Amino acid sequence: MKSLFLTMIIVMINFNVYAEDKPYTLGTVWEVSYIQVNDGKLEDYLKNLNSGYYPIYEEFKKKGWITSYKAISFSRNNPNDWNLMLLTEYPNWATFDRKEEEWEAIVDKVFKNKQAQESSDEDRKNIRVLWGSKIGREMIPVI
Template identity: 40%
Template sequence: MRSICTLAVCVAFSLAGASAMAQEKSYKEGPVMEQSFIKIKPGKFSDYMSFLAGPYKALMEARKKAGLITGYAVYSVAARNPGEPDLILTTTYPNWAALDRVADDEAVSAKVMGSMKQMEQGGADRGVMREVLGSQMAQELILK
């Protein structure tokens, strides 16, 4: 008798657990945003903004047209401390899986920015204008 009661309790807990797992989440996974935190070097704001309005924008638009990203933005930040960014660059992807399209992204980048050597030189040239303080990835959770 005792084993039948124990079995009944186990079955009840199993069913309760399955029921809880079957409940729908109160959110759905949304787009993924990459944020890069940029500190502009003294006297280089106009130069860096010219880069963003030129080659950077061309690359982002090409990536958007190719369906690699859904959007991008540049935000000015009112930095309160010397180590905080002046700008935040954001790139929005439809989901985490979109980050796996490396070959497609490299092809678009090569078409817009040139060879790997040219892209590396461009990165070095931007190094005199700004410092990348870091970056982060975040996924929007859309509440139902």
């Protein structure tokens, strides 16, 4: 028993020393999407998000599945550039281990029926181009 206890202490000390050597601590997980909204359609796009996307995310927040979400508007560097970034913050990677049915149940609750969801999706597709999304872990500097 003593040797198990000593082994655990040594492992914990080594782990703490290793963790202290890193110039960062791991934070939350972020999904970033880059959107090119058609000229003159930004307000329409944001209204679409307000009617479906954001109510879904509010439900996810209530369940603790996401921490926050935001949209940031940018000026374009050229006419074909993206101009909106959507950010979603998740507490950790384990959030993504949920069964797909759990996520879909919330979407179904907000939209009430598949036709409403498909209509909202189609409206969004007609006024924007999704450039892509990335998911990464925040690295908080240790100062």
